Amino acid sequence: MQDAKEIGRSPMPSVDKALRAVMELAEAGVDGLALADLADRLSVNRSSLHATLRALRHRHFVDQDRATGHYVLGSSLLAAANLYYRNFDLRGALRPVLVRLAAELNEVFHLAILDGTDLLYLEKVESRRPIQPGTSIGHRLPALTTALGRAIVAATCRDIEDFRARFAGHLEPRTAAAPRTLDEEWVEIERAQRLGHARDVEHNIEGLTAVAVALRLNGSPAAAVSIVTLTPDFQASGEEYFANLLRERLAASLPAQLELETPRGEI
Amino acid sequence: MQDAKEIGRSPMPSVDKALRAVMELAEAGVDGLALADLADRLSVNRSSLHATLRALRHRHFVDQDRATGHYVLGSSLLAAANLYYRNFDLRGALRPVLVRLAAELNEVFHLAILDGTDLLYLEKVESRRPIQPGTSIGHRLPALTTALGRAIVAATCRDIEDFRARFAGHLEPRTAAAPRTLDEEWVEIERAQRLGHARDVEHNIEGLTAVAVALRLNGSPAAAVSIVTLTPDFQASGEEYFANLLRERLAASLPAQLELETPRGEI
DNA sequence: ATGGTCGTTCGGCAATGTACAACAGGTCCC
DNA sequence: GGGACCTGTTGTACATTGCCGAACGACCAT
Numbered sequence: 001m002q003d004a005k006e007i008g009r010s011p012m013p014s015v016d017k018a019l020r021a022v023m024e025l026a027e028a029g030v031d032g033l034a035l036a037d038l039a040d041r042l043s044v045n046r047s048s049l050h051a052t053l054r055a056l057r058h059r060h061f062v063d064q065d066r067a068t069g070h071y072v073l074g075s076s077l078l079a080a081a082n083l084y085y086r087n088f089d090l091r092g093a094l095r096p097v098l099v100r101l102a103a104e105l106n107e108v109f110h111l112a113i114l115d116g117t118d119l120l121y122l123e124k125v126e127s128r129r130p131i132q133p134g135t136s137i138g139h140r141l142p143a144l145t146t147a148l149g150r151a152i153v154a155a156t157c158r159d160i161e162d163f164r165a166r167f168a169g170h171l172e173p174r175t176a177a178a179p180r181t182l183d184e185e186w187v188e189i190e191r192a193q194r195l196g197h198a199r200d201v202e203h204n205i206e207g208l209t210a211v212a213v214a215l216r217l218n219g220s221p222a223a224a225v226s227i228v229t230l231t232p233d234f235q236a237s238g239e240e241y242f243a244n245l246l247r248e249r250l251a252a253s254l255p256a257q258l259e260l261e262t263p264r265g266e267i
Numbered sequence: 268m269q270d271a272k273e274i275g276r277s278p279m280p281s282v283d284k285a286l287r288a289v290m291e292l293a294e295a296g297v298d299g300l301a302l303a304d305l306a307d308r309l310s311v312n313r314s315s316l317h318a319t320l321r322a323l324r325h326r327h328f329v330d331q332d333r334a335t336g337h338y339v340l341g342s343s344l345l346a347a348a349n350l351y352y353r354n355f356d357l358r359g360a361l362r363p364v365l366v367r368l369a370a371e372l373n374e375v376f377h378l379a380i381l382d383g384t385d386l387l388y389l390e391k392v393e394s395r396r397p398i399q400p401g402t403s404i405g406h407r408l409p410a411l412t413t414a415l416g417r418a419i420v421a422a423t424c425r426d427i428e429d430f431r432a433r434f435a436g437h438l439e440p441r442t443a444a445a446p447r448t449l450d451e452e453w454v455e456i457e458r459a460q461r462l463g464h465a466r467d468v469e470h471n472i473e474g475l476t477a478v479a480v481a482l483r484l485n486g487s488p489a490a491a492v493s494i495v496t497l498t499p500d501f502q503a504s505g506e507e508y509f510a511n512l513l514r515e516r517l518a519a520s521l522p523a524q525l526e527l528e529t530p531r532g533e534i
Numbered sequence: 535a536t537g538g539t540c541g542t543t544c545g546g547c548a549a550t551g552t553a554c555a556a557c558a559g560g561t562c563c564c
Numbered sequence: 565g566g567g568a569c570c571t572g573t574t575g576t577a578c579a580t581t582g583c584c585g586a587a588c589g590a591c592c593a594t
Contacts, residue, residue: 237520
């Protein structure tokens with residue numbers, strides 16, 4: 001029961017307000033936000049937000065620009081996130097590979113893991129193209145209808161019953177082309193099992209197509225890497241081209257604990 | 268007045284408790300902590316901590332391991348810290364250089380900035396030696412008595428009056444060898460101004476010696492890079508050797524906005 | 535069974551965060 | 565120069581809220 005999505009509304013308003021402030025300041029980036037501006041975005045009164053920010057400042061979770069008075073993220077966040085080792089290993093291991101690939105091919109690469117039914121982006125390496133997917137590191141998305149999610153699901157789900165049990169109610173199509181039922185989605189998953197890579201032809205963002213392969217960490221499927229291209233480029237070079245590219249390049253420079261998921265190949 | 272260190276104790280206990288929980292979980296790392304264990308470390312009751320953790324979980328600032336029930340850091344921290352751009356530029360620019368240096372020389376390198384009177388570590392590249400300084404990225408330390416701090420202070424302080432005004436009451440010697448008065452500390456600072464690099468001979472950690480040079484970002488002193496060695500190795504090769512090494516290697520691969528602090532050389 | 539954990543839930547009291555208003559310090563614009 | 569706005573910050577009552585002790589169901593080890 002409580003395994004359901006915990007839709008219960010905010011417990012502990014004061015703490016929740018502090019966390020929302022941190023997230024909003026994160027989006028604001030380097031320039032930070034003025035107190036009044038932040039209060040507007042969170043729909044809270046300035047004075048109570050001021051007290052909250054004082055508490056955050058006390059632990060250096062936010063800092064205040066001496067010149068402008070704007071509030072910006074503090075250093076404790078940097079310190080805390082740096083100890084988020086569980087993912088950092090994966091990130092550290094794959095980042096050099098992805099950076100090199102991105103530089104050579106001028107395409108966007110993603111690294112993500114599955115957390116429950118959510119996809120969690122651990123790394124994004126950008127290209128120099130004008131059109132970029134709106135993802136960012138730490139972003140959380142429903143796993144289905146993305147190539148990354150499909151690749152991991154394909155590697156972890158035995159059959160359609162298993163699939164239905166885990167993802168019933170978790171299909172949230174984001175574009176017109178995306179499957180609208182679990183059965184349609186399963187067709188993509190099963191295809192990914194046979195071929196050893198998953199695709200997402202404008203099922204996630206209009207105009208963009210992605211191909212992803214899953215990675216096994218110490219034998220069990222854990223993560224996936226994807227390449228994102230414009231749909232016309234994808235159709236010109238063909239799905240096999242990108243899939244082979246990913247597999248070959250990754251295989252050549254993968255650390256010991258990691259291995260590529262292999263195609264099951266059965267009809 | 269309020270520019271003084273805000274020693275006023277914790278405002279907003281509930282928020283402060285949440286932040287302390289996050290910091291404690293950060294130290295715990297991948298394995299996380301059990302609720303009872305965390306409650307002990309924070310000296311709070313389990314039930315009230317449970318409510319706090321629920322609020323943190325709600326925004327994915329912490330997650331709970333399904334198997335063990337242990338609490339671990341969540342993904343929102345990763346997302347938030349990734350937007351801490353102000354420092355990330357420096358980090359991203361210098362990390363490749365430091366990694367290469369560390370690989371070749373098998374020593375520890377640090378990158379830090381000055382935040383008020385505190386030193387803030389932005390990067391640490393480790394060596395393969397058994398003895399490592401206990402610093403970590405995001406760590407915050409009083410600036411004085413470290414080579415990194417001295418290098419930046421030397422670049423930003425004109426004279427001893429300026430120095431006294433900024434650092435009165437902020438000298439916290441951490442080893443027996445460290446200066447115990449501002450006058451003694453100023454001797455090191457002035458020396459750093461003349462030579463163009465700062466040293467720390469067991470003023471910070473027993474057995475370790477560091478040499479640091481300051482960097483100017485768009486013309487104004489902002490950061491410092493240090494190399495940390497065992498004191499015997501330091502004495503064998505000599506201070507000049509390490510200082511020149513740092514200067515030459517950094518100068519060779521510094522991005523456009525950055526430049527090395529130059530020795531003032533007077534007297 | 536029994537004692538010992540653990541994570542979690544419940545309720546009553548009191549501490550706490552909230553909101554409205556007023557304050558001090560700016561900048562802008564007649 | 566002086567008003568009219570901004571801003572960030574500080575009081576002060578009220579009632580909402582988080583705190584604590586105790587009890588609950590699960591689990592694991594005797």
